[in-house]
Amino acid sequence: MKLQNKVAVVTGAASGMGKAIAELYAKEGAKVVVADLNIEGAKTVVADITNNGGTATAIQVNVAKLEDIENMINTAVNEYGTLDVLVNNAGIMDAFEPVGDISDEKWDLLFDINTKGVMRAMRKAIPIFLEKEKGIIINIASTGGLNGAHAGAAYVASKHAVVGITKNTGYMYAHKGIRCNAIAPGGVETNIGSSMKNINEFGIGRTKAVQSVIPRTGKPEEIAQVALFLASDESSFVNGTVIVADAGWTAAF
Numbered sequence: 001m002k003l004q005n006k007v008a009v010v011t012g013a014a015s016g017m018g019k020a021i022a023e024l025y026a027k028e029g030a031k032v033v034v035a036d037l038n039i040e041g042a043k044t045v046v047a048d049i050t051n052n053g054g055t056a057t058a059i060q061v062n063v064a065k066l067e068d069i070e071n072m073i074n075t076a077v078n079e080y081g082t083l084d085v086l087v088n089n090a091g092i093m094d095a096f097e098p099v100g101d102i103s104d105e106k107w108d109l110l111f112d113i114n115t116k117g118v119m120r121a122m123r124k125a126i127p128i129f130l131e132k133e134k135g136i137i138i139n140i141a142s143t144g145g146l147n148g149a150h151a152g153a154a155y156v157a158s159k160h161a162v163v164g165i166t167k168n169t170g171y172m173y174a175h176k177g178i179r180c181n182a183i184a185p186g187g188v189e190t191n192i193g194s195s196m197k198n199i200n201e202f203g204i205g206r207t208k209a210v211q212s213v214i215p216r217t218g219k220p221e222e223i224a225q226v227a228l229f230l231a232s233d234e235s236s237f238v239n240g241t242v243i244v245a246d247a248g249w250t251a252a253f
Contacts, residue, residue: 001029002232007080009033009072011063011121012090014041016190017140020220021087021227026054028228031080035061035072036090055080063090063117064109073124082132085231086125088118088162089140093196094152096203107154114158119165122180126173133177138230139166140223141182141242143250149210152203163242170240179239181230186246187211188218215247 008025012018014036022032026049034049034056036042042058049056059075061068076083091114094106118139129135144150145159162182169180226245229235244250 001027002228002234003085004029006030006084006231007033007076007082008085008087008231009035009076009083009121009125010087010089011035011061011072011117012140014038014045016192017185017188017220017223017227018087018089019045020224021089022056023049023054024221024224024228025085025231026056027052028232030055030085030231032056033072033076033079034058035063037062061090063121064112066120069117069120070124073121073128077128083125083128083135085136085138086121087138087140087227087231088121090117091140091142091158091192093192094155095196095199096207097152097154097200098203098206099153101200101203102153110154110158111161114155115161115165118162122165122169126178129173129178130176135178136231137166137169137178137180138227139180139182141166141184143184143186143244143246145182146184146242146244147210147250147253149207151207152200166242167240174239179230179235181235181238181240182242183223183226183230184242184244184246185218185223186244186249187214188220188223190220210253213252214249218245218247 013022013034039060046056142159145163166182
């Protein structure tokens, strides 16, 4: 198994890509901390993992809260003795608001969850990785973190920031045995759309031309396979980069 005896934390793991990643990691031998605001959903994922012979723990985490982030990492260490892999998957969408329509409150919410939560989890994990001189960080970015027409201003900016911190971290700690990479999924069949309220008609109208050329949507399990590659020794020479998984959607732009 590719992750035998590894300890992994996966945020947003009660559903969608996070669930698929947590389940695949457990299947490959990892002990998984299943973190999500939806604790009942997280417990269900843990039950499925344990029923299939894996090891996992559920924890309720609001990634916008510092104390929750720190407790999440502490739980991994207290339960399983260490941390080897951190997957920052939790995130929310905006409602396609262009910059002229975005409110301060919405901007702050997107950055608190999509960006600051990622930074805080990384910051908490780094000392553990430095002590071991080994560790892996995988950030779930988005094709919206590389392009301008895949969401609104707040989401696009928050994911561009995730790409930036991924590259910076990959470089900064490359000589310390720490690898940090990101995955930029295209359209994937998850429930992230449930975080979209009061869709901005102007904003979504401007993205329709780009959305119309998506070859196909992806499955959470397809993103999980990329996350497994990045967490395993098979990607030992991959660091500080972004892997786009979008069926070729952005290859034309």
